[in-house]
Amino acid sequence: MGNFSKQREEIKQAVLESENHPTAEEVYHIVKQKHSTASLSTVYRNLNLLSELGMIRKIYMPNGCVRFDGALYQHFHSVCLKCGKVFNIDFCLDGLYQAVEEQTGMQSVQYCLIVEGLCTDCQ
Helix, strand or coil: HHHHHHHHHHHHHHHHCCCCCCCCCHHHHHHHCCCCCCHHHHHHHHHHHHHHHHCCCCEECCCCCCCECCCCCCEEEEHHHHHHHHEECCCCCHHHHHHHHHCCCCCCCCCCCEEEECCCCCC
């Protein structure tokens, strides 16, 4: 396995093992703690590639920040407006795809729902 593949695997594992939906900078610090030689640009490049390959998910936050998620099943997120912590929300929006198709004619709809509020630690 080449060095690039090893770095990519370290970056992927950092996202998969994280529970806080890390930013690219946070992933960089995680892999650097493991004595990786990955640069910040390498982390960004690999996070984008892993996202394009469907191995991790990019989350576009309302504040413009991009975070990464290893959970690939359909779910949503909530974010604390004070501390910025991101939580998974599991619920079903049955009928949304059908309603969008009926009302707009669009097919293969992707959607993102982010609920903002204050977490229990910040209340």
